[in-house]
Amino acid sequence: MAETPSGAPLDRLLLPRLEDRLSFLYVERAVVHRDGNALTIQDLRGIAHVPATQLAVLLFGPGTKVTYAAMALLGDAGASVVWVGEKGVRYYAHGRPPAKTSRFAEAHAKIWSNQRSRLACARKMYALRFPGEDVSSLSMSQLRGREGARMKRVYSQQAQRTGVVWSRRSYDPNDFESGDPINRALTEGSAALYGIAHAVIVGLGFIPSLGIIHSGTDRAFVYDVADLYKAEISIPAAFDAVAALPSGDDLNVRKRIRDRVVSTKLMQRMVRDLQNLMEIPDEDAYTDGDLLLWSELEVFAAGMNWADGDSVAQ
Incomplete structure (x- = not known):
């Protein structure tokens, strides 16, 4: 089992669209870790491997422990994490939303x-x-x-x-x-x-x-x-x-x-x-958004230098 996150992040362009993912996966009384680009969920019954890129939202219930490596993978995969009570009947905290768009x-x-x-x-x-x-x-x-x-x-x-x-x-x-x-x-x-x-x-x-x-x-x-x-x-x-x-x-x-x-x-x-x-x-609903710059009447692409009317990519 990998003890540290992979050095190469996942290519977001190759990730599944979020509408094609499993909407919610609930985990309780287990340890969530990472093996390559898969999450491992271990409880008394054994270990299950779950492709992180197939998840939209992972709900952590009581008794769940998660490693740094697993959280790094979830972040790269564009999945969200919400800490909840039993079966989701309490809300405690959350990470980024799964839709990387405003x-x-x-x-x-x-x-x-x-x-x-x-x-x-x-x-x-x-x-x-x-x-x-x-x-x-x-x-x-x-x-x-x-x-x-x-x-x-x-x-x-x-x-x-x-x-x-x-x-x-x-x-x-x-x-x-x-x-x-x-x-x-x-x-x-x-x-x-x-x-x-x-x-x-x-x-x-x-x-x-x-x-x-x-x-x-x-x-x-x-x-x-x-x-x-x-x-x-x-x-x-x-x-x-x-x-x-x-x-x-x-x-x-x-x-x-x-x-x-x-x-x-x-x-x-x-x-x-x-x-x-x-x-x-x-x-x-679940498409990734492009980074844009707001103007009074329209939006423009970000990552450009607009000084003196120029539009040089930065």
Whole structure:
């Protein structure tokens, strides 16, 4: 096994396009190292070799150790690394996004910075929550009102389904233990879903702080995205957990969410939904970008000396 990275970096022009790669690979309780231009993943079952150039995003879960040589290879291969909780239900940190282009961030910023396009994107987000309904002419105030009524119905339906006593959503962000079992479970479920959304957002290269509906925090867009799936993922998981253990001890909401994330292929759906919301065509999603210089009306190639009107390559 090679103890140090190869001296010759991979030729980026020969790397597979990112849309042809495995979108996410999750690893836990293992050692990730390097053997030539392949990653080695070793756990109690043995060693698996994985071509680094076939990965878009590698998710490191609990108990994972990674060597410098492996990280150097992932960087050369244009793969991203995100450190997460079990099955991705927490977000801790990330490396570079897999798409070596500013396209995702620019598309996000363009929509966010214009009131009309931001409202249109918000309507698309709400449309995902109200399938079959026309929300194209509703204001943000009307959308919030309709969403509030929907969430009341969701909580009531889940309480009726599981037999869990439900009053209202109430929690103190500074005192988790002060809530009743169902509110603690809902808070735990939301936190897990935020972690999944955060990992996908930074893995693709979007900007977590530029919320479309939420605003003001470094995770505003994370809340936007997670809210699209709460009624399907985290809320049922919370009610199921409390129904199974009425005492509220050891709710294990995260495990239930993990199982739902896997069975519904939630991460893959998030990728598709984000591309649609940000109006990024599939064929443009994962192409490498060229380094350019911005001007008022157009862009120019970088790597040139523009002094005195000359365009001599540097």
